[in-house]
Amino acid sequence: MTQYTLEEISRSRxxxxxxxxxxxxxxxxALCRHGVWIGLANYYSETVTISFEHDPDRLxxxxxxxxxxxxxxxxxxxxxxxxxxxxxVRYIWPAEGRQxxxxxxxxxxxxxxRVYAQVLYVREDGDEIEYGPSIxxxxxxxxxxxxxxxxxxxxxxxxxxxxxxxxxxRWREPRPGEPIMKLHEVRxxxxxxxxxxxxxxxxxxxxxxxxxxxxxxxxxxxxxxEVEIPLPKSD
Numbered sequence: 001m002t003q004y005t006l007e008e009i010s011r012s013r014x015x016x017x018x019x020x021x022x023x024x025x026x027x028x029x030a031l032c033r034h035g036v037w038i039g040l041a042n043y044y045s046e047t048v049t050i051s052f053e054h055d056p057d058r059l060x061x062x063x064x065x066x067x068x069x070x071x072x073x074x075x076x077x078x079x080x081x082x083x084x085x086x087x088x089v090r091y092i093w094p095a096e097g098r099q100x101x102x103x104x105x106x107x108x109x110x111x112x113x114r115v116y117a118q119v120l121y122v123r124e125d126g127d128e129i130e131y132g133p134s135i136x137x138x139x140x141x142x143x144x145x146x147x148x149x150x151x152x153x154x155x156x157x158x159x160x161x162x163x164x165x166x167x168x169x170r171w172r173e174p175r176p177g178e179p180i181m182k183l184h185e186v187r188x189x190x191x192x193x194x195x196x197x198x199x200x201x202x203x204x205x206x207x208x209x210x211x212x213x214x215x216x217x218x219x220x221x222x223x224x225x226e227v228e229i230p231l232p233k234s235d
Contacts, residue, residue, distance in 0.1 A: 006119055006133040009051045009101075016043040016108035021144040029191045031183055032157035039146040043108040048137050050117060052100040058124040061099045061132075065091065066116050073099055086113045089139055110141030112185075158183065158229065164198055165224045168217065182228050194223050 021041035025033045052061055063071045066084045071077070071093055083089045088110030095101035104115050119132030161183060186194060197220050206213040 004052065004054045004057075004119075004132055006050060006052045006135050008048060008135070008137065010049045011046065013044040013046050016045060016141075018042050021142075021146070023144075028187055029189075029195075031161060031186050031191050031195060032154045033150070033184070037146055037150055039144050039150075041109075042143045042145070043141060044143070045108055045141055046106045046110075046139050047103055048105075048139050049095050049101060049103040050135055050137065051098075052119045052121075052132060054100065054121070054132075059100075059121040060124070061119060061121045063091075063093060063102055064118045064120055067118075070120065071102075083115050086115050086139075087111075088141060089113060089115060104137055104139055106139050106141035108141045110139070112138060112140035112142075114138055161198075161224075161227075162229050164220070165227070165229050168201075168221045169224045180228050181226060186227060194220075197223065 019041045021037070021039040023033070023037045025035060025037065054061070060073065062073055065071065066086065068084050071091070073094075079094070080090055080092050083091050083104060088107040090105050090107075092103040092105060093099075093101075095103040102117065115137045116134065117137065118134035120129055121132055122129055197216055201213070201216045201220050204213050204216065
């Protein structure tokens with residue numbers, strides 16, 4: 001059976017100025033950032049192109065984005081539009097005039113987001129839709145630079161979460177298509193809940209409530225399995 005590949009083939013940026021970065025982590029909680037952060041923001045438009053390589057087979061290729069919208073080829077079909085659930089990001093397809101290529105373009109100021117794209121295709125001699133490989137692309141339109149004391153505080157917090165993950169989670173390779181968030185992407189109620197569970201696991205007297213302690217450990221393990229935590233930097 002022919003093995004098709006899907007990969008990122010290019011990534012470029014067009015600079016678009018700078019400004020003030022402002023984040024209120026009280027209003028939108030994070031795991032390792034607290035209070036109000038003010039720094040420098042660099043704005044740009046980022047273009048990421050991915051390609052589905054299927055030689056020598058002749059296939060009619062189209063795409064499914066974010067597990068929801070399907071882009072079909074044909075007369076009158078749009079060649080660009082917004083990507084669902086990715087504010088500030090649009091697709092261009094066909095990219096470079098090729099159906100097996102698609103580009104994603106961020107508007108300046110777009111916060112980092114993820115685009116999940118899956119290949120669909122029909123063989124030249126068939127009419128059945130087949131499902132090809134998928135890829136998750138990270139894209140943004142803003143890079144923020146924060147004061148050193150804030151970053152040192154964040155690094156100490158990352159060390160704490162790294163230690164917790166090492167203690168409660170056995171590493172495994174993520175399954176195909178499994179969503180894995182970076183630590184800073186855990187926001188809002190999800191961050192509050194995860195922090196509360198971790199605090200409870202660390203402070204609960206297991207002898208006094210064994211059943212609750214076991215349930216909390218199981219939940220902490222499950223949640224931390226879904227999070228990518230950077231290795232602490234060595235001095």
